[in-house]
Amino acid sequence: MKILVIGTGAREHAICQALHEEADIYSIMSNHNPGIARISEFKVGSEMDIEGVKKYAQDRKVDLAIIGPEAPLEQGIVDALQGEGIPCVGPTQQAARIETDKAFMRELFANYKISGSIAYGAFDTVEDAAQFIDDFGDDVVVKPVGLTGGKGVKIVGEHLEDAEDAKNYVKEIIDNKIGGHASVVIEERLIGEEFTVQALVDGDHLIPMPAVQDHPHAYEGDQGPITGGMGSYSDKNGLLPFLNSKDYDAAVKVMEETIAAVKKEASPYKGVLYGQFMLCRDGPKLVEYNARFGDPEAMNVLPLLETSMVELCQGVVDGNLKKAQFKPQATVCKYLVPNGYPESGKSGRPIHVNEEKIKEEGGMVFYAAVNQKDGNILTTGSRALGLVTTADSIAEAEERCERATQYVQGDLYHRRDVGTEKLIARRIQHMQEIREQ
Secondary structure, three states, X not given: OEEEEEOOOHHHHHHHHHHOOOOEEEEEEOOOOHHHHOOOEEEEOOOOOHHHHHHHHHHOOOOEEXXXXXXXXXXXXXXXXXXXXXXXXXXXOOOOHHHHOHHHHHHHHHHOOOOOOOOEEEEOOHHHHHHHHHHHOOOEEEEEOOOOOOOOOEEEOOOEXXXXXXXXXXXHHHHHOHHHOOOEEEEEOOOOEEEEEEEEEEOOOEEEOOOEEEOOEEEOOOEEEEOOOOEEEEXXXXXXXXXXXXXXXHHHHHHHHHHHHHHHHOOOOEEEEEEEEEEEOOEEEEEEEEOOOXXXXXXXXHHHEOOOHHHHHHHHHHOOOOOOOEOOOEEXXXXXXXXXXXXXXXXXXXXXXXXXXXXXXXXXXXXXXXXXXXXXXXXXXXXXXXXXXXXXXXXXXXXXXXXXXHHEEOOEEOOOOOOOHHHHHHHHHHHHHHHHO
């Protein structure tokens, strides 16, 4: 089978790695990703060039396409490819609104009474938004309606000082059309622990994957600005140290209700649905959806997959997904990123990666926003590469992953605390305190 993977980063590298032993992989990527390049026939080009992608897929006579990032989904790349008879693991433009239009997502929850919903308001004037903030009274979260690469959300009490600061950010979003729209969604601030459930969806059914916890803050101790994700971990039982099976099942139920609603409201959802949840005192609440694999979370779950990824992708497009098996192991992923990231990551700096030594530690390398030129791997200013290790416990996986970081040299930094016992103990204690309130 010929499979086209669209996208440049570590998420797409992980997808290609999960497929390449069973299929001929073709790739379109905006930078020369060395990990993807060595296991695919590739073209360096924009994932947003819909006509160019379509022509490449037709010329190579691919049997199926997998869309990695969200931006091409928003532009209707699935609609374009399916119009040429190329089935896709990825939702149509309308179904992808579950990620690309936060107001659509919240209205869907309200209209279909989907569990896990929260208080919110969607506004396109500063005055109406400010009135909502005043009337609501409690701390809020301010989000641009459109895509911002995971960096547009600001929370009162974390990134915003108070209600007045929130109103100023609302004005900034609307005046500058941050996320591509002159509109905002304002939501209640949820208190709890965040976690992610990713699932493959065939339009009617979904296969949920092991739960993962991401670490979006740039610096250790959950300090600093929000990034695309500095690392993540998963546990061998598919849950998390603070997450029990009842809460996991409740999150999956929210996702099942969502795909049923999307089918009625837009079109059958086929692809990967990523649910970001906050585990609160009264159970999981939906923070937001992504219409594709998470990055870094894809790197936690795909290396554990024992079922054929090709068969699962075929099940998505054919509408007959079967069960998937995952190895009962824990994983830890740590991202190495250029110094200065996310505000001003240094680009064009060389990175030296000793993949053999990393492999000896039981580690895997997934290249992200790098560019290979003349045999050298160079930074581009964004996240450079993810290191992933598996083990029988999170603690053991974390120790292996941290040891593996010494075999990557460059002007880089990483969060050493991702997956550590100290950090996880803090998560468990936080959740216990919330449940006892």
